[in-house]
Amino acid sequence: xxxxxxxxxxxxxxxxxxxxxxxxxxxxxxxxxxxxxxxxxxxxxxxxxxxxxxxxxxxxxxxxxxxxxxxxxxxxxxxxxxxxxxxxxxxxxxxxxxxxxxxxxxxxxxxxxxxxxxxxxxxxxxxxxxxxxxxxxxxxxxxxxxxxxxxxxxxxxxxxxxxxxxxxxxxxxxxxxxxxxxxxxxxxxxxxxxxxxxxxxxxxxxxxxxxxxxxxxxxxxxxxxx
Amino acid sequence: xxxxxxxxxxxxxxxxxxxxxxxxxxxxxxxxxxxxxxxxxxxxxxxxxxxxxxxxxxxxxxxxxxxxxxxxxxxxxxxxxxxxxxxxxxxxxxxxxxxxxxxxxxxxxxxxxxxxxxxxxxxxxxxxxxxxxxxxxxxxxxxxxxxxxxxxxxxxxxxxxxxxxxxxxxxxxxxxxxxxxxxxxxxxxxxxxxxxxxxxxxxxxxxxxxxxxxxxxxxxxxxxxx
Numbered sequence: 001x002x003x004x005x006x007x008x009x010x011x012x013x014x015x016x017x018x019x020x021x022x023x024x025x026x027x028x029x030x031x032x033x034x035x036x037x038x039x040x041x042x043x044x045x046x047x048x049x050x051x052x053x054x055x056x057x058x059x060x061x062x063x064x065x066x067x068x069x070x071x072x073x074x075x076x077x078x079x080x081x082x083x084x085x086x087x088x089x090x091x092x093x094x095x096x097x098x099x100x101x102x103x104x105x106x107x108x109x110x111x112x113x114x115x116x117x118x119x120x121x122x123x124x125x126x127x128x129x130x131x132x133x134x135x136x137x138x139x140x141x142x143x144x145x146x147x148x149x150x151x152x153x154x155x156x157x158x159x160x161x162x163x164x165x166x167x168x169x170x171x172x173x174x175x176x177x178x179x180x181x182x183x184x185x186x187x188x189x190x191x192x193x194x195x196x197x198x199x200x201x202x203x204x205x206x207x208x209x210x211x212x213x214x215x216x217x218x219x220x221x222x223x224x225x226x
Numbered sequence: 227x228x229x230x231x232x233x234x235x236x237x238x239x240x241x242x243x244x245x246x247x248x249x250x251x252x253x254x255x256x257x258x259x260x261x262x263x264x265x266x267x268x269x270x271x272x273x274x275x276x277x278x279x280x281x282x283x284x285x286x287x288x289x290x291x292x293x294x295x296x297x298x299x300x301x302x303x304x305x306x307x308x309x310x311x312x313x314x315x316x317x318x319x320x321x322x323x324x325x326x327x328x329x330x331x332x333x334x335x336x337x338x339x340x341x342x343x344x345x346x347x348x349x350x351x352x353x354x355x356x357x358x359x360x361x362x363x364x365x366x367x368x369x370x371x372x373x374x375x376x377x378x379x380x381x382x383x384x385x386x387x388x389x390x391x392x393x394x395x396x397x398x399x400x401x402x403x404x405x406x407x408x409x410x411x412x413x414x415x416x417x418x419x420x421x422x423x424x425x426x427x428x429x430x431x432x433x434x435x436x437x438x439x440x441x442x443x444x445x446x447x448x449x450x451x452x
Binding site for chain 1: 265267277290312
């Protein structure tokens with residue numbers, strides 16, 4: 001499984017391996033998102049808000065189910081394919097456990113947004129059936145939009161909260177990038193695929209720049225200055 | 227809201243009130259089931275098993291969503307209607323927190339089965355649109371059937387586990403009945419409705435007898451002698 005070349009090249013077998021890696025990483029990200037969103041839903045101040053957060057957890061689980069079915073179609077065993085990514089995602093969640101409902105809401109929104117960024121990144125260089133799957137996942141409704149109204153109304157009531165939440169969001173992105181780099185250091189084929197995805201060698205640095213830029217857009221839509 | 231008569235009678239207003247109570251109790255039962263199944267999924271020995279338990283949680287949440295939508299159609303505010311049932315259901319879960327994966331699986335199966343029993347009980351005396359809703363909930367797939375194979379294979383590998391799990395299941399039913407009695411003591415209209423549902427006055431005792439009987443059937447399907 002570690003037969004990827006040490007310099008960028010485009011062998012079909014290593015590309016297949018990298019796509020399996022990407023889908024498996026996303027599949028475990030969705031399963032752990034279910035787990036943590038379900039837990040964070042308990043921080044909700046009302047039963048309605050709790051049900052909305054729970055609904056987001058259920059949506060992430062439906063993505064997990066789509067991804068594992070597709071992994072099976074591609075000849076992978078989902079649990080085995082996901083195993084290399086469990087530790088990094090669990091570490092991310094341990095380092096970013098929300099202590100308030102608003103932190104939980106911002107984490108849901110930022111995490112869902114970063115996941116969508118990754119889906120879009122990978123959509124550019126995968127086979128048509130995988131691209132269709134990603135399209136299906138991204139167009140499913142309810143991508144944490146409830147977070148926008150929750151955060152905007154909280155910040156309107158208490159403007160001092162904005163700076164603190166913006167810092168929190170920045171920490172979330174920092175930890176996510178850090179864990180992604182740890183994972184990529186061990187996954188040669190995946191690294192090669194990401195480096196080649198834009199036809200240049202800006203590679204991971206470019207990926208991080210794009211994700212950071214989209215994060216700024218998301219902060220603006222939450223009404224949080226950064 | 228406590229205007230129900232102290233003797234059995236059949237006033238439309240108190241029947242409406244009782245149906246709201248029943249649907250609200252089930253709605254909160256489904257939301258808390260989501261919460262606890264999501265938590266218990268972490269006890270799973272494999273990622274596949276964890277995803278199956280998580281899938282069951284998501285299914286319960288979809289029932290919650292159907293029920294709250296129906297409560298709104300009936301003119302109730304779901305969060306207000308659910309409020310009187312929160313404490314009893316949380317108490318049930320506190321008293322029955324599983325300490326092993328098999329306890330969690332048995333709890334999922336028994337809890338889902340008891341919920342189905344309640345749905346069937348209420349289906350007999352509600353309006354057609356509510357009856358349709360209940361039918362929809364009961365015919366949605368995946369009612370914890372994965373539990374049957376999990377428990378059967380565990381008991382086959384370790385026959386001594388059967389007695390312990392059967393005792394655990396009996397405790398679950400006992401706590402559920404106990405909490406139901408606490409709730410009914412405070413909900414006059416609901417009590418009247420349940421007493422009248424079979425056209426006799428066996429009432430709650432009859433309800434408990436039916437639920438206990440179905441529990442024995444479920445234990446048999448799990449391969450647990452009682």
